[in-house]
Amino acid sequence: MDFEWxxxxxxxxxxxxxxxxxxxxxxxxxxxxxxxxxxxxxGLPLGVLLVVxxxxxxxxxxxxxxxxxxxxxxxxxxxxxxxxxALIPFTRLVVGTTIGTTAAIVxxxxxAAPFVARMVESSLKExxxxxxxxxxxxxxxxxxxxxxxxxxxxxxSLILGxxxxxxSVIGYTAMAGAVGGGGLGDxxxxxxxxxxxxxxxxxxxxxxxxxxxxIQSLGTILARKMxxx
Amino acid sequence: MxxxxxxxxxxxxxxxxxxxxxxxxxxxPQSAIYGIIGLSGAGKSTLVRCxxxxxxxxxxxxxxxxxxxxxxxxKDLRQARQKIGMIFQHFYLLQSRTVAENIAFPLELAGxxxxxxxxxxxxxxxxxxxxxxxxxxxSQLSGGQKQRVGIARALATKPQVLLxxxxxxxxxxxxxxxxxxxxxxxxxRLGLTIVMITHEMKVIKEICTDVAVIHEARIVExxxxxxxxxxxxxxxxxxxxxxxxxxxxPPELLRELAAHSNSELIRIHFVGSRASDPxxxxxxxxxxxxxxxxxxxxxxxxxxxxxxxxxxxxGTPEQLAEAHTYLQNxxxxxEVIERGF
Numbered sequence: 001m002d003f004e005w006x007x008x009x010x011x012x013x014x015x016x017x018x019x020x021x022x023x024x025x026x027x028x029x030x031x032x033x034x035x036x037x038x039x040x041x042x043g044l045p046l047g048v049l050l051v052v053x054x055x056x057x058x059x060x061x062x063x064x065x066x067x068x069x070x071x072x073x074x075x076x077x078x079x080x081x082x083x084x085x086a087l088i089p090f091t092r093l094v095v096g097t098t099i100g101t102t103a104a105i106v107x108x109x110x111x112a113a114p115f116v117a118r119m120v121e122s123s124l125k126e127x128x129x130x131x132x133x134x135x136x137x138x139x140x141x142x143x144x145x146x147x148x149x150x151x152x153x154x155x156x157s158l159i160l161g162x163x164x165x166x167x168s169v170i171g172y173t174a175m176a177g178a179v180g181g182g183g184l185g186d187x188x189x190x191x192x193x194x195x196x197x198x199x200x201x202x203x204x205x206x207x208x209x210x211x212x213x214x215i216q217s218l219g220t221i222l223a224r225k226m227x228x229x
Numbered sequence: 230m231x232x233x234x235x236x237x238x239x240x241x242x243x244x245x246x247x248x249x250x251x252x253x254x255x256x257x258p259q260s261a262i263y264g265i266i267g268l269s270g271a272g273k274s275t276l277v278r279c280x281x282x283x284x285x286x287x288x289x290x291x292x293x294x295x296x297x298x299x300x301x302x303x304k305d306l307r308q309a310r311q312k313i314g315m316i317f318q319h320f321y322l323l324q325s326r327t328v329a330e331n332i333a334f335p336l337e338l339a340g341x342x343x344x345x346x347x348x349x350x351x352x353x354x355x356x357x358x359x360x361x362x363x364x365x366x367x368s369q370l371s372g373g374q375k376q377r378v379g380i381a382r383a384l385a386t387k388p389q390v391l392l393x394x395x396x397x398x399x400x401x402x403x404x405x406x407x408x409x410x411x412x413x414x415x416x417x418r419l420g421l422t423i424v425m426i427t428h429e430m431k432v433i434k435e436i437c438t439d440v441a442v443i444h445e446a447r448i449v450e451x452x453x454x455x456x457x458x459x460x461x462x463x464x465x466x467x468x469x470x471x472x473x474x475x476x477x478x479p480p481e482l483l484r485e486l487a488a489h490s491n492s493e494l495i496r497i498h499f500v501g502s503r504a505s506d507p508x509x510x511x512x513x514x515x516x517x518x519x520x521x522x523x524x525x526x527x528x529x530x531x532x533x534x535x536x537x538x539x540x541x542x543x544g545t546p547e548q549l550a551e552a553h554t555y556l557q558n559x560x561x562x563x564e565v566i567e568r569g570f
Contacts, residue, residue, distance in 0.1 A: 136283060138335040
């Protein structure tokens with residue numbers, strides 16, 4: 001079925017289109033939220049470790065610093081589409097399948113977690129060294145420095161990082177769609193590209209634009225609230 | 230209270246070894262306000278940071294309240310640090326916490342109960358005069374108010390020692406005075422030993438009881454401020470003293486005032502009761518010389534008056550010699566600048 005403008009007046013057009021869009025949107029949301037959450041579960045501790053193990057910080061350790069930094073760089077340099085294929089055996093091991101939405105989450109997490117680690121690292125490095133020293137002078141332990149100084153003081157920057165990460169993950173999920181991961185990206189390729197349904201293409205892109213705008217605005221507002229008291 | 234013994238600190242970098250502290254030994258008595266002054270790069274910041282081991286000394290001992298800090302590590306060191314407060318030039322308050330929460334911070338670290346924290350924070354807020362600012366964030370405070378929060382925070386765990394690292398250097402002169410008054414007040418009320426690092430002699434003059442001058446990684450002079458201010462021995466100490474007590478006449482002025490054929494230019498220094506004796510009148514009457522005051526200042530250090538005057542004495546050589554003897558008998562220090570014969 002090719003697209004014609006007159007179809008927009010037809011209620012059944014909207015009925016079938018929404019039936020396509022809704023589940024795809026749900027899948028995208030599921031992938032984005034699950035992947036972002038798990039990327040932070042992995043990436044946040046790694047980012048903290050990167051910061052505290054750096055020279056002159058509260059737990060300096062050149063070995064951890066260097067090895068972790070290199071591993072993160074290796075994962076970050078692999079293009080997502082390649083990583084997704086390369087990780088197929090691992091994905092099967094973890095979720096038992098290599099196609100579908102849940103399967104797409106595995107490479108998404110593996111790809112986003114190192115990114116999250118770097119985002120967290122740069123946020124925590126914004127905390128002035130003097131503030132950390134002041135806490136040390138009051139007898140703070142490294143662990144107390146992490147959860148009472150570094151993370152609360154970097155909260156605004158961490159939230160902006162979360163918005164950036166979530167938006168990047170949305171981009172990745174569209175790619176995951178290309179190999180059968182489901183979601184809006186999948187829909188855009190299958191209908192919009194393979195079946196010349198420009199209307200579906202435009203609608204999916206519009207939804208993605210709104211999603212990205214919404215997340216960025218939310219992040220900006222929350223971060224500003226943290227800074228302005 | 231604080232015993233620093235043979236403290237050394239060297240940094241090794243790619244450019245080579247840099248000595249930040251060399252053979253530093255100091256005794257800081259209980260309840261003293263001990264000033265450590267030096268130019269930037271002299272090592273004073275390293276020294277104060279060694280006192281709570283923010284900087285690990287290369288060798289030497291730091292004994293505070295009978296405890297050798299250099300032997301401590303981990304939990305013991307953290308507990309010892311809770312007994313040593315510290316304030317900073319740039320305050321370093323937690324931006325994400327209110328004033329009250331900032332003051333509560335060291336108490337939280339120490340595991341003090343919630344009720345106790347509330348009570349103690351209230352006490353400290355009134356001690357530093359910030360009761361109305363309890364729920365305000367640091368970004369809304371002025372520099373002086375921020376430093377008051379810093380002081381309250383440093384005192385929260387009832388330390389025996391307060392380290393001040395250039396605590397007033399970022400403040401304007403008036404705010405500096407109010408912070409110094411607060412520190413003196415705390416020192417007197419709580420008997421707290423205060424160590425002040427500064428590059429400003431007027432800070433030392435204002436509140437310190439003792440002073441050490443650090444220059445190029447070494448302590449070049451130390452003692453009660455009266456002795457260091459009145460008789461500085463080292464060149465650097467003289468420079469610091471003249472920054473607050475300009476007792477040396479500018480050379481271009483001095484050149485114009487060259488001694489006459491029957492006169493000499495002298496500088497006299499007097500201390501304590503000498504400053505209030507009518508020495509000059511007596512001198513003129515007794516030795517029949519004429520005295521012309523060219524330059525001078527009289528100031529005080531805590532309760533001690535002291536000053537210096539640059540004089541031109543006119544008279545015969547015999548009269549002038551008599552004047553010297555007379556002044557020496559009155560325990561006034563005389564320095565001859567120029568003789569006209």
